[in-house]
Amino acid sequence: MxxxxxxxxxxxxxxxxxxxxxxxxxxNAGCSFHLSTGGPAPFWVGQLPDGQARGGSDIRASTFTWFGDAFVDQQGRGCWWTPPSNTLQCDVNQQPAHGWDIPCNGIMTYNGQSTFYQCKTGDGDQVNLYLQSIGPQCQQVTLISDGCTDCQNSPGNGASAGPQPASTSSSSNTVPSVTPFxxxxxxxxxxxxxxxxxxxxxxxxxxxxxxxxxxxxxxxxxxxxxxxxxxxxxxxxxxxxxxxxxxxxxxxxxxxxxxxxxxxxxxxxxxxxxxxxxxxxxxxxxxxxxxxxxxxxxxxxxxxxxxxxxxxxxxxxxxxxxxxxxxxxxxxxxxxxxxxxxxxxxxxxxxxxxxxxxxxxxxxxxxxxxxxxxxxxxxxx
Incomplete structure (x- = not known):
């Protein structure tokens, strides 16, 4: 890290x-959490080296840090929907996209939207995440947080809403957190x-x-x-x-x-x-x-x-x-x-x-x- x-x-x-x-x-200056996709084929959400969010059976889960209505990845890169395709990615010196919320059920919303899309990449079962569908290779999913819900702000104590992968591939430090705003x-x-x-x-x-x-x-x-x-x-x-x-x-x-x-x-x-x-x-x-x-x-x-x-x-x-x-x-x-x-x-x-x-x-x-x-x-x- x-x-x-x-x-x-x-x-x-x-x-x-x-x-x-x-x-x-x-x-810990912010509540830590992992993301998974909720749908027919749930995956933990990790990243490629350039910060692009990706799910897959061989993808290591990333640890994200909550910042009230936005979040950064474990390297401090701001997470946003990159234009023009609106792919979820975390970039250096990028202000994170505001408008996220983690309700008590753990299912994240972005400006009120709770349905997102995972689209096949052609690399095994790996998928990229999008704000809107980009074609027939996409399926609707939710994004589920395992912590930092509106009901609590301690890492890893969120409600497990919907199907989730069995376990993360990376550990999260359970440390005191600051109030998310x-x-x-x-x-x-x-x-x-x-x-x-x-x-x-x-x-x-x-x-x-x-x-x-x-x-x-x-x-x-x-x-x-x-x-x-x-x-x-x-x-x-x-x-x-x-x-x-x-x-x-x-x-x-x-x-x-x-x-x-x-x-x-x-x-x-x-x-x-x-x-x-x-x-x-x-x-x-x-x-x-x-x-x-x-x-x-x-x-x-x-x-x-x-x-x-x-x-x-x-x-x-x-x-x-x-x-x-x-x-x-x-x-x-x-x-x-x-x-x-x-x-x-x-x-x-x-x-x-x-x-x-x-x-x-x-x-x-x-x-x-x-x-x-x-x-x-x-x-x-």
């Missing part, structure tokens, strides 16, 4: 929680946290100016988030609890809490977001992140601290106020200063990272510190 999406699959990662203090975590239409009456009408709710008070300017890195003392909480517009009243990952997508946003001890009295604080290049992160830490789209995000400071029970509607309906600090277009290899202020000793400050309406950023990363910081931090000096 390549290192491109090591953090998305099962890598051993190191996260610095505070200066001089680190822990080792084994985690959907990009279904917003529920009636809900508003997006990226653009709520009138920025409803109480706004945070301005923070005092800093005494001096800290560097936007980890060379000084710094604070790691004490809590990361994902929220989801498609499930506005659902509390997803704490996470080790930051996520931004058309529906997913992430909340961050920072706590400032009494020892920070008189110090300056600088909030910054670091997104190193993939090559630097892989070479120095052996980990990576998933990033597609134009990189547009909005940073906001919240009026009160988030908790593991905070939901999308707590923000959208103004139960927790917010103040937008500005939009950025993230690009790998850069660090972005979000805000500077006099450290509020003995208090906390919370932030939200979301996506502006109408954009297509998809970012999921493991929040980690030294030697290469990835995510949101506060430098103090």
């Amino acid at each position: 390549l290192a491109l999406l090591a953090l998305l699959v099962s890598g051993i990662l190191f996260a610095t929680l505070s200066q001089g203090s680190s822990i080792t975590l084994r985690a 959907t990009t279904s239409p917003s529920p009636p009456g809900s508003s997006s946290p990226t653009s709520p009408s009138g920025n409803a709710g109480p706004r945070p008070t301005a923070l005092p100016p800093p005494a001096k300017d800290c560097s936007a890195d980890l060379t000084n003392t710094f604070h790691y988030p004490s809590l990361l909480v994902p929220i989801d517009v498609a499930n506005p009243d659902k509390a997803y609890g704490s996470s080790a990952y930051g996520q931004v997508s058309p529906n997913a946003s992430t909340l961050f809490n920072f706590d400032f001890p009494a020892a920070d009295a008189g110090k300056s604080c600088k909030v910054f977001f670091s997104l190193p290049s993939q090559s630097v992160l892989q070479s120095q830490q052996g980990s990576s992140y998933y990033f597609t789209g134009d990189g547009s995000v909005v940073f906001s400071r919240l009026g009160s601290a988030a908790s593991a029970a905070t939901t999308y509607n707590d923000i959208a309906q103004g139960r927790i106020g917010r103040n937008d600090l500005g939009a950025l277009r993230l690009q790998p290899g850069n660090t972005y200063v979000i805000e500077t202020f006099a450290c509020p000793a003995g208090q906390g400050v919370s932030y939200m990272v979301a996506e502006p309406a109408g954009h297509d950023t998809c970012l999921i990363y493991y929040q980690e510190g030294a030697p290469v910081p990835v995510g949101l931090f506060v430098s103090t000096c």
Whole structure:
């Protein structure tokens, strides 16, 4: 398995929680699953070396990683229906096709479509998968996931809907998973946290100016988030609890809490977001992140601290106020200063990272510190 999406699959990662203090975590940034075809001749779905999805009795099952309403393969390639024939394939640097869903029965749908086609290739009993039939050599099938259903998001625990092959030819790591986010239409009456009408709710008070300017890195003392909480517009009243990952997508946003001890009295604080290049992160830490789209995000400071029970509607309906600090277009290899202020000793400050309406950023990363910081931090000096 390549290192491109090591953090998305099962890598051993190191996260610095505070200066001089680190822990080792084994985690998975997305729910893992296998696909099989449901029909007269069910097959596990594997791939050719170029990423094309293929079924067959001699095909080794691929492990895919769920990303809310899209998925990538075990090499981090985005899976989509390639034109003009609309063949299912996963390609390097390709944004995965959005619009997938895995209902409780495990039978996948794509924009509401649940019937697909497996078409003979002439290579033994191997078949390619298509969105529409391409001729008489095709037969209707369903695509069945063995995990990541709407009823649960743990690998391998999905309902076994319809006929499936007896066993997979490859193993899947059973590791903790991050909440999958959907990009279904917003529920009636809900508003997006990226653009709520009138920025409803109480706004945070301005923070005092800093005494001096800290560097936007980890060379000084710094604070790691004490809590990361994902929220989801498609499930506005659902509390997803704490996470080790930051996520931004058309529906997913992430909340961050920072706590400032009494020892920070008189110090300056600088909030910054670091997104190193993939090559630097892989070479120095052996980990990576998933990033597609134009990189547009909005940073906001919240009026009160988030908790593991905070939901999308707590923000959208103004139960927790917010103040937008500005939009950025993230690009790998850069660090972005979000805000500077006099450290509020003995208090906390919370932030939200979301996506502006109408954009297509998809970012999921493991929040980690030294030697290469990835995510949101506060430098103090």
